[in-house]
Amino acid sequence: MPHSRPFGGAATRRCFICGTIGAAAAVTTATLSGPTLAAIAPGREKMREFPYGAVRLTDGPIKDQFDHIHAHYLALDNDRVLKVFREHAGLPAPGRDMGGWYDKTGFVPGLTLGQYISGLARLGAATNDPACHAKVAALVKGFGEVLRATDNPYPGPNAEKMWPAYVMDKYIVGLVDAYRLSGVEEAKTLLPVVVDKCLPFISPVSKDRIGKKEPPYDETYVLSENLFHVADITGDAKYRALAVHYLLNKEWFDPLAAGQDVLPTKHAYSHTIALSSGGQAYLQLGDDKYKKALINAWTYMEPQRFASGGWGPEEQFVEHGKGALAASLQNSTAHFETPCGAFADLKLARYLIRLTGEPVYGDGLERTLYNTMLATRRPDSDGDYPYYSNYGARADKQYYKKKWPCCSGTLVQGVADYVLNVYFHDDEALLVNMFVPSTVSWARPGGEVQLEQVTTYPAGDTTRLRVVRAGNGRFAVKLRIPAWTKGAKLTVNGVSVATTPGQLATISRTWKAGDVIDLSLPQPVRTVAIDPENPNLRAVMRGPVLYAGLNPWEGLESETFALPQALKPVAGQADALTLNSHGRDLVFVPYYRIDTETYHTYFRTA
Numbered sequence: 001m002p003h004s005r006p007f008g009g010a011a012t013r014r015c016f017i018c019g020t021i022g023a024a025a026a027v028t029t030a031t032l033s034g035p036t037l038a039a040i041a042p043g044r045e046k047m048r049e050f051p052y053g054a055v056r057l058t059d060g061p062i063k064d065q066f067d068h069i070h071a072h073y074l075a076l077d078n079d080r081v082l083k084v085f086r087e088h089a090g091l092p093a094p095g096r097d098m099g100g101w102y103d104k105t106g107f108v109p110g111l112t113l114g115q116y117i118s119g120l121a122r123l124g125a126a127t128n129d130p131a132c133h134a135k136v137a138a139l140v141k142g143f144g145e146v147l148r149a150t151d152n153p154y155p156g157p158n159a160e161k162m163w164p165a166y167v168m169d170k171y172i173v174g175l176v177d178a179y180r181l182s183g184v185e186e187a188k189t190l191l192p193v194v195v196d197k198c199l200p201f202i203s204p205v206s207k208d209r210i211g212k213k214e215p216p217y218d219e220t221y222v223l224s225e226n227l228f229h230v231a232d233i234t235g236d237a238k239y240r241a242l243a244v245h246y247l248l249n250k251e252w253f254d255p256l257a258a259g260q261d262v263l264p265t266k267h268a269y270s271h272t273i274a275l276s277s278g279g280q281a282y283l284q285l286g287d288d289k290y291k292k293a294l295i296n297a298w299t300y301m302e303p304q305r306f307a308s309g310g311w312g313p314e315e316q317f318v319e320h321g322k323g324a325l326a327a328s329l330q331n332s333t334a335h336f337e338t339p340c341g342a343f344a345d346l347k348l349a350r351y352l353i354r355l356t357g358e359p360v361y362g363d364g365l366e367r368t369l370y371n372t373m374l375a376t377r378r379p380d381s382d383g384d385y386p387y388y389s390n391y392g393a394r395a396d397k398q399y400y401k402k403k404w405p406c407c408s409g410t411l412v413q414g415v416a417d418y419v420l421n422v423y424f425h426d427d428e429a430l431l432v433n434m435f436v437p438s439t440v441s442w443a444r445p446g447g448e449v450q451l452e453q454v455t456t457y458p459a460g461d462t463t464r465l466r467v468v469r470a471g472n473g474r475f476a477v478k479l480r481i482p483a484w485t486k487g488a489k490l491t492v493n494g495v496s497v498a499t500t501p502g503q504l505a506t507i508s509r510t511w512k513a514g515d516v517i518d519l520s521l522p523q524p525v526r527t528v529a530i531d532p533e534n535p536n537l538r539a540v541m542r543g544p545v546l547y548a549g550l551n552p553w554e555g556l557e558s559e560t561f562a563l564p565q566a567l568k569p570v571a572g573q574a575d576a577l578t579l580n581s582h583g584r585d586l587v588f589v590p591y592y593r594i595d596t597e598t599y600h601t602y603f604r605t606a
Contacts, residue, residue: 040283046357047424047431049350050440052125052181055419059437060456061592062418065374069415070123072379073116074131082142084110088155089146100383100403107402108163109156113143114174115409121177122416136182140175144190153197164201165220165246170409171198172226179233191230195239208251209267212315219270221248224277228284240284243277253278256293261300264319268312269337272301273344279351291355298352298361307528307539307601308375308546308591309345309368310336310389323533329602333395334388342373343410346421353424353433359480359504362433363544365421366482369434370458371546373414375592385411391539391601393557397594422453429476429506435463435521447471449511458523458545458590459575465517473510479519481505484543489520525564525577530602538605540564540577540588547577547588552600556586560604 057063079095084104086093101107117139124132147153153171154162171194178187206220227243230236247253252274255262263271275294282290304311304318306325311317313335318324328335336342349365352358376386376397383403390396400407423440424431430442430449435457442449449471455463465477481488483502490497490505493516499505507517523543529535540547540563549556559581567588570576577588591599 089149102404112409114170117174119412121181125181168198263317308371326534336389343414548599
């Protein structure tokens with residue numbers, strides 16, 4: 001459980017924190033140039049994200065999940081979500097109990113309220129849905145009433161036994177997004193209240209989380225990213241000082257920046273999401289240490305990954321040289337903490353695209369999105385949500401054993417962020433990072449640019465981009481050519497353009513409305529070994545997509561197959577494959593298409 005109070009109580013701890021942060025704030029304030037805390041120095045971003053609302057999904061499996069999650073979270077009952085908080089504050093509390101982790105007797109009462117607010121605000125901004133914004137305003141209003149009625153912002157009988165920093169971070173991101181994306185002014189006024197009321201309950205120093213079961217559990221070092229945002233919104237430098245104070249430098253950023261692989265045995269999700277704090281620290285502070293740490297962390301994560309892009313069986317990064325990923329197929333069914341891990345991984349990839357502009361991170365983002373977040377089971381109507389991905393023998397997609405787990409919060413945030421993954425830009429170029437049916441509107445000094453993308457990818461191999469509005473026409477288009485493709489073909493109005501796998505194809509010309517870009521990306525079927533110690537235990541991939549065998553028979557894991565040579569296309573299905581073994585057919589489909597069927601992911605190969 002979370003650590004006990006080492007300084008004897010809330011008042012003593014709070015004085016310690018205030019003294020520490022007060023001194024830091026005094027130093028930081030002297031170095032700032034007034035209220036423009038949000039400004040990021042030129043050159044720190046090679047590419048920038050588009051704002052919510054600039055990109056619209058128009059078709060395909062990603063939009064299907066996006067729309068489903070939009071409706072699902074919009075339908076959550078406000079009274080149920082606020083009930084545990086109102087009971088804690090002694091206010092009228094209508095509605096049914098939530099149950100599970102969220103209840104007053106649950107593991108972390110009220111843990112995901114801030115994430116529900118955040119996700120709804122992002123969905124509302126992405127779709128211009130007034131119902132989402134109204135729901136955000138109502139939840140913020142209810143939360144504000146509770147905050148004003150009690151000095152303890154944590155519901156439940158024993159606040160000090162909760163995960164106070166972890167939950168504080170969720171409160172903050174909910175209020176940040178409610179203010180920035182839904183225009184809820186009350187959220188801005190509540191940000192200092194939340195920070196002030198939460199600080200007495202959290203550690204005065206940043207504490208490293210050890211593992212899944214060993215304390216301390218609390219994750220102070222994930223606070224920094226959103227505390228930087230609080231500083232931007234309020235203009236108060238003390239929150240920037242607080243953000244800097246909680247960066248996990250000694251155990252995480254310093255060794256990573258120095259080229260030390262410190263991932264093995266660390267808690268996988270919490271350290272990955274902490275890298276987003278490092279990304280924001282680089283943008284805000286300009287310290288190259290944090291950029292180096294993110295780049296090196298991504299490199300060290302690659303051998304930690306399953307074919308899906310997921311990592312961290314039993315929530316911990318594995319030790320190298322022991323065949324631990326393969327062993328986990330036998331001793332665990334919890335191979336990737338999904339959607340939490342996917343949320344962290346996709347954020348990391350976007351930070352790295354922003355900081356470097358390099359296409360390798362787009363390749364990784366695409367793999368993780370299709371095979372983890374998109375592949376999760378859809379939630380039910382009463383708190384059952386996906387949590388772990390299972391890559392073992394004869395597996396199926398299950399709900400977590402407790403209702404309303406942490407992944408119910410990252411699911412809505414991560415899916416809402418799908419619109420951030422497709423396109424990026426700098427002053428002169430539009431980057432096409434994903435091949436998704438969509439539109440993008442780019443406001444720039446030379447006039448608005450609009451592009452439309454039409455594709456059946458990844459089922460099909462082609463995508464078409466059409467210029468709807470060109471502004472003054474003076475911009476470039478960059479397209480990510482995945483490293484796994486062979487024989488990519490790119491044309492502009494029928495004229496060929498050279499491409500190189502693993503690089504960006506850049507088209508610089510004067511564009512006009514009606515210009516068409518056609519890209520063909522052959523997706524070879526290949527296999528990927530689970531780890532170096534087990535080179536013949538392999539998963540099937542087509543392009544960025546993990547394929548799994550449906551309805552596997554008992555003993556399949558002991559058979560040996562000639563993969564990928566033995567795989568044949570299924571007639572009439574662009575993205576299904578089959579192989580025959582001793583008269584029995586095993587059908588392979590994209591992992592994200594599997595619903596309640598049993599499946600098999602890793603196969604012994606000749």
